[in-house]
Amino acid sequence: MNADEGMRAVAIAAVLGSGCATLSLEQAPLGPPGDAARGREVFVSREGGHCVLCHRVPGVRVAGDVGPALEGIGTRLSPGEIRYRVVDITRLNPEAVMPAFHRTEGLARVAPAYAGRPVLDARQVEDVVAYLGSLR
16 A cells, blocks of 8 residues: 555545545645646647646637536635646546646556656646636
């Protein structure tokens, strides 16, 4: 069992033992607060995260439906919870199709252009977090 699996097991046990119905896993900021306008550009850009390939958001006509619609996500999740998912969703859901956008270790089938570097840098992650947090 690796560290993330251990953390997940402890968190799940704590939730089950407490009778709580929700699990809050957060990631600390990777840098200064992001900019929502830049985050939107990263979200829709093929050169950025290209998140619209799988997710729907208000105001974007061409969007996918593989992942959940993200309208109102800023009211449901804290910035730390959003960041946790953007950085590496597989820590929360090992079966997720969404890539780890800010992890370089332990990945399989990485495109040569991204070998050894994250898909999104720290500023881009914070910008996407700011954008998604603005969706209320």
